[in-house]
Amino acid sequence: MPDYVLKATAGNGQIRVFAATTTGLAETARRLHQTSPVVTQALGRLLTAGALMGSMMKNADELLTLKIAGDGPLSGLLVTADAKGNVKGYPYVSDLSDTITAPLPVSAAIGSGTLNVLKDIGLKEPYVGYAPLVSGEIAEDLTYYYAQSEQIPTSVSLGVLLNDDGSVRQAGGFIIQLMPDTDDAVIDALEAALAATPSLTKQLDEGKTLETIIEVLFKDLNLKVSKTEIIRFFCDCSRQRITKALMSIGKDDLVEIISDQEDIEINCDFCQEKYHFSPEDLQSILDHRAGKEA
Template sequence: MEDYIVRASAAGAQIRAFAATTGNLVEEARVHHNLSPVATAALGRLLTGGSMMGSMMKNDTDMLTLQIQCGGPIGGLTVTADTKGNVKGYVNNPEVMLPPKNGKLDVGGALGAGFLNVIKDMGLKEPYSGQTILQTGEIAEDLTYYFATSEQVPSSVGLGVLMNHDNTVNCAGGFIVQVMPFVEEAVLEKLEENIKKIRSVTEMLKDGHTPEEMLAQVLEGLDLEVTDTLPTRFYCNCSKERIEKAIISIGAKDIQEMIDDGKEIEVKCHFCNTSYPFSVEELKELLKKARR
């Protein structure tokens, strides 16, 4: 199945909803970063949440960053997303290994105690920034808590990543359902009843449910209306030119020290792990630009 996001409303616009299937992009992230199973599950959930939250923003240039600072062995995670379904991210310790908990990957144990930071750059003087304490480290619950406390939007977030026995990604995806301030009590009660009944995201995806079918279950009896869909993908906009600018920005003194070492350097992109080599000759050219 191709990765895509569905945007929808229900109960006469009293509810807005998003759902996504993200198995391909999570597998791509796993391959780029050579992630352990628990790191794949953690980053996969945050990438999925980020892709849907990015699609909530209005302007083409808006950017979202989700950053988890935590004390667990994974060491932290960072994801960025735009409004077009492009998402990228990394974990600080991609090789983290933990025994399963209740037969499942122990994402909460990998994260431990910490904070979730949500930064929205919408082209204003200062980006919007919200921070909440991690509730469980399972990520879906942490995003639910963030929406309720920082944005005052009661929400339900479901996220899941299912791994194969060979540690590749079988499927991944999730949903975000939010109620508007004018929601009627009867609608809210029906939604809560539905959420109690539904199976986990991974179970629904494993059974081949599309994002539309997931939302149909979450919003059963609430007049679901799909408004649009958009593709989502793991995409990094790094390039040799961008890395060159970054090297120039560190200043002539540091570049000269690299040249004096007499060895080729290699710069890796955090977000996609792509390596960019620079020979001594190339560094000399960058030194000239840094001195201008």
Template sequence: MNDYLVRIITENGAVRALACITTSLVNEACQRQGCWPTAGVALGRGLSAGALMGALLKTDQRIALSFEGNGPLKKILVEADANGALRGYVRVPAVHMEKPDGTFDVAAALGHAGLLTVTKDLRLKEPYKGIVPLATSEIGEDLALYLTESEQTPSAIGLGVFVEPDNSVSAAGGFLIQALPPGDDAIIDKLMHRLEALPSLTAMLKEGTTPEQLIERLFEGIPYTTLEKRELAFVCACSRPRIEKVLISLGKDELEDMLEKQGHTEVTCEFCQVRYAFDRDDLKRLLTEITG
């Protein structure tokens, strides 16, 4: 099944919700990164959160979510656009930590001191950037808290990732529910009770629950309209020309030093792990471009 997202709004406009399946793109990202189980769960939650947040954007807009802590994972960075394209990486993918009950300890792996940074490229002069301290170091909880307190949009987020013994991801996805002004206390109360009674989202995804079925379960008896269904995919924006621009930006002195001491260089994309090799002739050509 392809990855996709569904977005709905209640008929009275008081609540909007999104639910997604991200299994394939999360598995691809984790395999490219070489993630150990806990790192894979953390990255998978981040990518699912990115898919949900990206779906709230307008065409040509982009969002980046950065979770940076003092734990062994160091940092999780996810980028998404309004068209369902996502990419992400974890700074240290070789991390696996469990709680006493055997579940993945993402909060400890990320660290309990750090920052959540939300950067939105809304095609204005400067990107919008919101920075808040990590409150729980649980990806969904911290993002929901940010949306509720910093963007004044009461939100609930659920994220789930199932990692197999061979480190492959066999289920991933999530949901986002937001109260919109002027609000409807009766609907909110009903949804809160249903969220509290909801089984493990990871288990539901593993059993094959679809985004539509998840929304139907949460909004049973609450009239709503489906606004869209969009495909999601792992898409990396890197390319050789882009990497060349990065090397040129290092400046003449840096490239000359690289040419003299090494005679070549190799650049690896942090997101997709594709390697770009530049030999002596390539470096000379880039220097010529700088000097004209």
């Protein structure tokens, strides 16, 4: 079954619920970036957050970027998502030499640092939100970000379960937000339900569907599922895009690369796709550039 996100409301519209299964997303990222277990978990969590937050955007052409920078050995992670279920991302360091039997906690890999949230909503300047990392486990950091930067009481859960060979067994998460002026009784009922529910990935691993899990969690809170949407790892890089990027580098730099008379290889950070350019390709980019400038 493909990954998907489920959107719902509960508590008479006072609670917004976004829940997602992201096993395929997290496993695709692991294969593309050849990550060691702790990096697979960290990247899977941030990709899940990206899928959820992408689905929360209101307009189809909005773009979200989540960036974590830390002083731990992983150094950082970058994820982008659109409102149509396309998510991509990469770790700054792929392999921390940890193993499935001796895993490093995600917080130790990330360390202290910051979380940046960029929302390009089609205006001249993107919305930029920022919060210090409070735990380095990502879900708590996002909860804190929402409280501090957007002033929305939010519960975030993100999980990645691994198989013995390091591949992703289950991944998923949810974001639950309270509208302003939510009744205390609704908040109490939600807190009690959250405290009593086992982890999402554990329940998925028992064969339960996302729908069942969310229905049980909100059984006393009048849940209304509004829709589900497919999500996937998708990179929109292309030879044309890389060519455009090459056109924008300095003329002297291009001339210097061409003078080496060797093919160059450019790697897409997000999906590891390799693009090759011969000196002739680069010369034609330079000529095209010169033509534009003339």
